[in-house]
Amino acid sequence: MVPLPYYFALSLTLFSIGLFGALTKRNAITVLMSIELMLNAVNINLVAFSRFITPQALLGHLFVIFTITVAAAEVAVGLALVLTLNRHRDSVNLQDFTWLRG
Amino acid sequence: MQPDLTGLAVYPLVVVGFTALAMGAAWLLRPKPRQTALKRSTYESGIPTTGETWVRFRMSYYLYALVFVVFDVEAAFLYPWAVALHQLGTFAFVEAILFILILLVGWGYAWKEGALEWK
Amino acid sequence: MDGGAMNFAILWPEIITSGVGVLVLAVGLLAKGETLQRSRAAAWVGVLATVAAALAAWNLQGRNLTAFFGGYRLDDLAVFFKIVVLLAAGMTLLFAPDFLVRHFVRPSDFTALVLFGVTGMMLLASALDFITLYISLELISLSFYALIAIQKGEVRPAEAGLKYLLLSSLASAVMLYGMSLIYGLTGSTYLEAIPKAFGSGQWPLLAGVGVLFILAGLGLKVYLVPFHMWAPDVYEGAPVPTVAFLATGSSAATLAVILRLFEGSFAAAGGVWVPVLLVLAIVTMGVGNLMALPQTNIKRLLAYSSIAHAGYILLAVAAGGSSGAAAVMYYTLLYAVSTIAAFAVVSVYSQAAGSSDIQDLAGLARRSPFLSFVMLAAFASLAGVPPLAGFMAKFTVFAAAVEAGLLVPAGLGLVISVISIYYYFQVIRVMYVSEPRESTPLTFGWGTRVALLLGLAGILLLGVFPGPALHMAQTAVAAGLF
Numbered sequence: 001m002v003p004l005p006y007y008f009a010l011s012l013t014l015f016s017i018g019l020f021g022a023l024t025k026r027n028a029i030t031v032l033m034s035i036e037l038m039l040n041a042v043n044i045n046l047v048a049f050s051r052f053i054t055p056q057a058l059l060g061h062l063f064v065i066f067t068i069t070v071a072a073a074e075v076a077v078g079l080a081l082v083l084t085l086n087r088h089r090d091s092v093n094l095q096d097f098t099w100l101r102g
Numbered sequence: 103m104q105p106d107l108t109g110l111a112v113y114p115l116v117v118v119g120f121t122a123l124a125m126g127a128a129w130l131l132r133p134k135p136r137q138t139a140l141k142r143s144t145y146e147s148g149i150p151t152t153g154e155t156w157v158r159f160r161m162s163y164y165l166y167a168l169v170f171v172v173f174d175v176e177a178a179f180l181y182p183w184a185v186a187l188h189q190l191g192t193f194a195f196v197e198a199i200l201f202i203l204i205l206l207v208g209w210g211y212a213w214k215e216g217a218l219e220w221k
Numbered sequence: 222m223d224g225g226a227m228n229f230a231i232l233w234p235e236i237i238t239s240g241v242g243v244l245v246l247a248v249g250l251l252a253k254g255e256t257l258q259r260s261r262a263a264a265w266v267g268v269l270a271t272v273a274a275a276l277a278a279w280n281l282q283g284r285n286l287t288a289f290f291g292g293y294r295l296d297d298l299a300v301f302f303k304i305v306v307l308l309a310a311g312m313t314l315l316f317a318p319d320f321l322v323r324h325f326v327r328p329s330d331f332t333a334l335v336l337f338g339v340t341g342m343m344l345l346a347s348a349l350d351f352i353t354l355y356i357s358l359e360l361i362s363l364s365f366y367a368l369i370a371i372q373k374g375e376v377r378p379a380e381a382g383l384k385y386l387l388l389s390s391l392a393s394a395v396m397l398y399g400m401s402l403i404y405g406l407t408g409s410t411y412l413e414a415i416p417k418a419f420g421s422g423q424w425p426l427l428a429g430v431g432v433l434f435i436l437a438g439l440g441l442k443v444y445l446v447p448f449h450m451w452a453p454d455v456y457e458g459a460p461v462p463t464v465a466f467l468a469t470g471s472s473a474a475t476l477a478v479i480l481r482l483f484e485g486s487f488a489a490a491g492g493v494w495v496p497v498l499l500v501l502a503i504v505t506m507g508v509g510n511l512m513a514l515p516q517t518n519i520k521r522l523l524a525y526s527s528i529a530h531a532g533y534i535l536l537a538v539a540a541g542g543s544s545g546a547a548a549v550m551y552y553t554l555l556y557a558v559s560t561i562a563a564f565a566v567v568s569v570y571s572q573a574a575g576s577s578d579i580q581d582l583a584g585l586a587r588r589s590p591f592l593s594f595v596m597l598a599a600f601a602s603l604a605g606v607p608p609l610a611g612f613m614a615k616f617t618v619f620a621a622a623v624e625a626g627l628l629v630p631a632g633l634g635l636v637i638s639v640i641s642i643y644y645y646f647q648v649i650r651v652m653y654v655s656e657p658r659e660s661t662p663l664t665f666g667w668g669t670r671v672a673l674l675l676g677l678a679g680i681l682l683l684g685v686f687p688g689p690a691l692h693m694a695q696t697a698v699a700a701g702l703f
Contacts, residue, residue: 008405011401015398018394019395022387022391022394028383028387031387031391032387032390035387035390035391035394038391038394038395038398039394039397041398042394042397042398042400042401045398045401045402045405046401046404049401049404049405049408053405053408054408054409057408059352059404059409059410060404062352063351063352063355063404063410065178065179065182066352066355066356067355067397068175068178069175069178069179070355070356070359070363072171072172072174072175073172073175073359073363074359074362074363074366074386074390075171076168076171076172077363077366077367077386078366078383078386078387078390079164079168080168081366081370081379081382081383081386082383083161083164083165084370084379085376085379085380085383086161087161088376088379204243207243207246207247210247210250211246211250214250
């Protein structure tokens, strides 16, 4: 079985890539995708910890189901807002929004 | 306890066998004319295709996708619920029905707002 | 897992608000067109729901019960914050209809979203494990994404909504990573398990990282600098009733959970976060008060005022102890009442003027003496003028800081808070001294009048008789955080 530190390293890498993307990218959809990456890093962490540290309690698994749901809801609302703005501006670039600096 | 997996092993054999049989029979029975350029086009007796595949999709697709996501995620909760329903009893059943009812209100909202109409 | 897995009697406040929210949403779908009568009807149903929920919460005082397998706790701390957020929701719904009708917002949508948001806030005040905490926090955030962008066909609210969404979901992802670290180290998602797992000794490095990540995630909701950047833009772009609720309810509920986490779970790790929070609190006060000075738009000014007040409250969190926690609770209540009263006035005058520039307040005293008197009371209270509520609140915060031995931060805070008097009175001067551009008297509905009177009564009573509210806060803290 793959030992815990490998999972942790994977999740840390994913989280860092996501955080970097969310802070540097200027496209609203790319930022949303980066945040999604961070949330998935959290999911890997939770499932791995659940498997290795509390194999009986399934707490981490429970948490992951809720994280996935909330992430889906968040992205749905986010995309809906991007679509609304796209109708007015024909752009999803954050710099094109007059006073939005992300 | 390990579940009996013999049925699962037979299953791919049946799938592959049935597909091979059906396609082989079609190959045997169908007429075999000479291959021409017209025969090789995507839709032989339809309108010739135009443009590229990589075009921007209409926004309506996204609206459908958004409504889909809501009910897709609902399944994430209903699976564990359905598996454990026998141990959980009536109370959990009522709770899940409430959950679905609340989602139905949301679905009705999307319908009324015209999110399901193709514009 | 003790204390009853499913104890529905203690969930009545949440059941009332969420149930009425779903009903209002469903009934609103059947109605056609947005008339003022319908708008008022939807809002009054919402107000009644908040009153009923507040009474239910009031009746649950003095209990110490848990539900959802220990993930939810009803104690006096939770009851106090529940009543504060219900007050914020109720007052917002009282003055919202006039605004909503003018901006073609479907009133049932607004009412339902406010009720869902307040449900999340009440759950958050009771959250006792990371899963409940995260879900209720996101319920609040999701309600606000929609509430901010609720004006159809307008660009600025949608931009504000997207900005809030991107920053808030980024912050909650960071917070979630911190939670996953702490879960990995303790093997539990319960808040009370954290001090048991680590004891009072040296905390592992990763736990410290987790604590700071959680502080960052929650910091965005309470305007902690450097996570405050969204506030001025979102305040300016969003509809006034939404901003009133966002400014008060969302930060109040988050403060409840900050108290539970930082005074309870992470108390033993004070060495990690107290210095960080102390510096950030001083910077938050400074940034909020200094940036408020050059503002010409009342909504942006109130945004920086929110940031400044967050600084005072976080100073009390850093001071800690029972007097620090009680000061946080009292300050939150007073801030909610004063800020919503101010926003109710802003809502009325900005509709008439078509903008929210401070210059358009000119001569408000002659156009509507009542409105300008409420604004005077609210701003004087926020500035900390005795005998109004704001003075008592600032006094309790600085007293708690001095008691905790934080003399230098308390002194700095006092000096910085003097600046705030300047910009608050600048606005009051425009209202009372400047010549009015128009002379038509301002009109507003009964709901707005009730909200203004409630705000005024709160500001005066909490200032002159701070005893009952302070006593309630102190007994709540004495009963323990979990």
